[in-house]
Amino acid sequence: MSGAPSGGDRQRLRQALGDIALLLVGPVVAVALALLVGAVGIALFSGLLPAGKPLDVGLPARAYYALFTGAISTQTFVYATPLILAGLGVALGFKAGLFNIGGRGQFLMGALGAMTIATWLGTSVPAVVEIPLALGFAMLLGAISGFIPGFLKATSGAHEVVTTIMLNYILADVLYWAVSGPLVPARAPQPITINIQDSSTAALPGLPVIGNLGVVIAVLAVPIVWFLLYRTTLGFEIRTAGANPDAARYGGMKPRRLIVLTMTVAGLLSGLAGACILLGNDYQMTPGYDTTVGFDAITVALLGRSNPVGAFFAALLLGGMRAGSGPMQIQAGVPRELVDALQAIILLFLVMNVLRHWLGSRAARGAEMAGIETVTRTYGRESV
């Protein structure tokens, strides 16, 4: 037991630094191993490429070169933006013992909300009015999309793993409906929305190097979520409800209400993600407008170990991979879906916790996240 507070602080700092180092090693090793496995995979299937040679060992190098050079661009930040925001949403859920697989639907509703405002207001109001309105409406629709599964879990125990997936399909249909009718300008030759850059003031202003304003919003969200989780009493309630709902109830907290609240905030963040990418990069929608952010955000949260700062760096990594995947497909001919497969392999190595075998059990500690066990524990139960 350390007596003086200063000694305690130093000790905490040392411990924190040690923890951070341990937290970093696992993901870094997992990513490295995944790239290795990915290289083997690329070479293995190289024969299937048009004019490809079987077992072309040079192909992985060419593909990764295109991937990395493609990632050194503004697009990395642009693609990381929704990943940071939605990843924070999933991480927040994990802390509360919730598994938000509904990122896709929430994202699409956010994009739809932003598009609705942009179409409705067009160029009639200045950007300082229209952008906040678009973002606000996106967050509202995203929040509602998160509220529904949260409410269903709190009241009926229907597990969010099933309901959020079902909602993803439903909300994708809602978007399809809106973009094939109500949001299509009258004279449009085919179902496609306006281009936000040309026909509205909602486009996010561009910024040098980092891309656009959306990046700033996402980066600001990181300390906000961190502060919420670790410095407020509400954050303590969320984390407690995630780690042990029964103890939370005894402690005077209301786990059901926290479930609804957390899912709503997670939806809000994912909705904001959709708005940021639509207003800052995509600008236009067809009925089939879709995203991989839902799954990517899960990878981000897991790789970042549910920590907001960790999620930020994981999102940068994945954003880079998304940004580089296009050049990779064009220059090396390797399909961009490689990135999806790589994600799964990264996670696989992460949870396999290869380090445990190399460095002993201390390194394994970092992989344990409070709250995650609650995700599975509430499955099939009346919950809380």
Added chain:
Amino acid sequence: MTGQADASQVPALEMRGITKIYPGVVANDGITIDVRPGEIHALLGENGAGKTTLMNVLYGLARPNEGQILLDGQPVEIADPADAIRRGITMVHQHFMLVPVFSVAENVVLGDETMANPVFVDRREANRRIAELARRFGFDLDPNEKVGNLSVGQQQRVEILKALYREAKILVLDEPTAVLTPQETEQIFVLLRRLAEDGRSIIFISHKLYEVLEIADRITVIRRGRVIGERRPGETSEEDLAELMVGREVELTVDRGESHVAGPMLRVAGVRVLGDRGREIIPSLDLEIRAGEVLGIAGVAGNGQDELVQALIGLRPFAAGTVTLDGHDVTGYSPRQMNEAGVGYVPGDRHRYGMISAFPIYDNLVLTSYYRAPYARGLLRDDAAILRAAQEKVERFDIRTPTVTANAGTLSGGNQQKLVVAREFDRPLKLLVLDQPTRGLDVGSIEFIHHQILAQRDVGAAVLLVSAELDEIMEMSDRIGVMYRGRIVATLDGRTADKSEVGLLMATGASDRARAEGATA
């Protein structure tokens, strides 16, 4: 005592120099014991002494680092429980190894099924065999009944049926009387003697001194993983055994001092409480506890104690009735309101309600007070204040930990319970609700917690003590309420109550004397 075990016989079982090391702890350190055919051999030791580990080694659930096991003089390797069962060893675990949603028959045959053909279970033949066994040993069990619907005593008989069905030669019982009434304990003793007379060997694990003196032919005392001594019941006493078991002289009974009882503190009138599935668990219950008084609730597990406790601390709604605390109506208060009204709670299952293993000690210490000064300013946590308070409590309640930032899950069981006590007892309480507060703890921690409880009583708290351990109830209570099927069927004076009478009340809800005097709550 059966007294038929002959020292010259080859032991049915011999464990030689068993050492079992878990990371950071030597659970068994060169333990040697043996048991002869027809003998009841008691293994005495306090919680955490290594008894269960030794039996897990015997049962193939744990592999020893050193040592040898001999059956009928032949050295054997026991690979897993299936192997142990094949060799005639069976075990009745302290926490019953029964599937609640299965029938008695399904539970008994599981793992050694009576088959109609290579694929399907012959349920009719299984039922017949079980019914026959039950008849032979005088068990009143329906093979088709769901085990979840049985009383604790009946469930234990199902466990024993499992052993008999497998024709066990060596029967290990781990704390078999922990949850039984004195009468049920007597019945099980009769049964054990009969099984020993049949030539079976019985290992009886317990930490209750008077029990091992009554049932055992031989007593081996284990402390901190070592055999400390071997005694025969005729040559020893409770005091001697206690000292061997704990390693120092211990008070066999708590010196509870004088109670200074004042006016009524808690009054519960006509409350009705429903269970998880909406079933009526407590139809109507009244009780009163005065300031400075300990009311013990005795009862066989599952008679509504859990529901009563949860309702009193606000975790479960009252369907009817009123609760008054120190003159104020607190009916329907939330856990937080109850806490603020001066109610403290020590749960038996601390991992469920008491603490968050994955959180540091300092967070656990503010589980119920994190939202108010000095631990919070508005919506923000004051981490400095939380840490300071944690530091102070860790020292005051002697919680053994290197740092308050360590996760609660890294503490030993006794220190975890002290953590709960430190959180709940750090202020004067009006009502203290204790649900099996010392379950599974070592003697030192038990003494510490008992003294803390008495200290709260002495400053005027009303104490409600629920425990399945009748001994604890008898030692601590000023008055004893016996709970049976959701009612308090009798209230007795704690200093004059007779254990067997309480036991009878627990088992049947009535006793001859209680009926004669018409005593109810």
Added chain:
Amino acid sequence: MAGIPTFLDSLPAIGYVFQFIGYVLANLPVIAQTTVAVAVPITLAAMTGVMCERSGVVNIGLEGIMLIAAFVGWAVGAAAVGFVPAATTPIFGITPALLIGLAAAILAGMAVSLLHAWLSISLRVDQIISGTIINIGAAGLTGYLNNLISRQSPTGAGNFAPLQVPASVANVPLVGWLINALFDQGPIGITTLILVVVFQIMLFRSRWGLRTRAAGEHPRAAETVGIDVIWLRYRNVVLSGALAALGGAWLSMEQTNSFQPNMTAGRGFIGLAAMIVGRWTPVGAFGAALLFSSATALSSAIVIGPPSGGLGTFLGSVPSQFWDALPYLITIIVLAGLIGRSIAPAADGQPYERESAT
């Protein structure tokens, strides 16, 4: 009597209900057949879930397992066409290439299940996380390979044909439509119907079923009577992969002759919902699957041949996306409405650690 229709017409909602019932009855043979067909992959997914969860392992990766099996079955079948004779059986339209594809699909499904078993049973990774990794990986891997293969636009190995129910049987009054619905199915569909019954009996009558349920309810109790819980769970999870694989193969080799990225479209999760609503029993899950698939069957019937009259006008005004979303909507509603009365096996999702682990 004559007044009643007029009265009903004045209340459009009630009138629509009667018109709707009439429409369903008139189209019953088609709707019923589609309902059973669409229920096949959902039922297989649900039975995968039952087999895993009854032994204590949550498997949300079955969506990905189905997707991989759908891809492997189709791709291997397509690759095998050139190497094997093109003989076709008169019923079910089975060809050697199709059989090879199906076998490959089943092997792939079991292999991916083995990965899930290893992660969740041996490494004790959170089972929902493990399942999610499989889902992400399945989408990525099949998308990647499909992208590569589709550049050569191969034709598949064809697909299994439904058993033709003779018109004389199908037209038997009262029961003909039912016989037609159950048996106008391909080999995977018919196998599924048989499996529902066999699995139900096995789960509640056989030694395997007793031990499986014990492992899912109280694994330690099972271990203390000598049952190897780890091995049992492994066996169940790997075996269940074959069921999920059949579901995937149905999509790419029986319903269609093609593979589309993400063609499982949440059927695995609908299957999980069916399992929960069906209280973790094969027959119950089949019933729930029929409930969900009837929504699909109805909406496709309405889209193809809308009813006439006021109802038709009304339904015609409903956006087609509503019909697409209906099965998912029904799943959520039923799940939220019924789950309180459906209890999972007690040890479901909890990794089991043998006491002798150290």
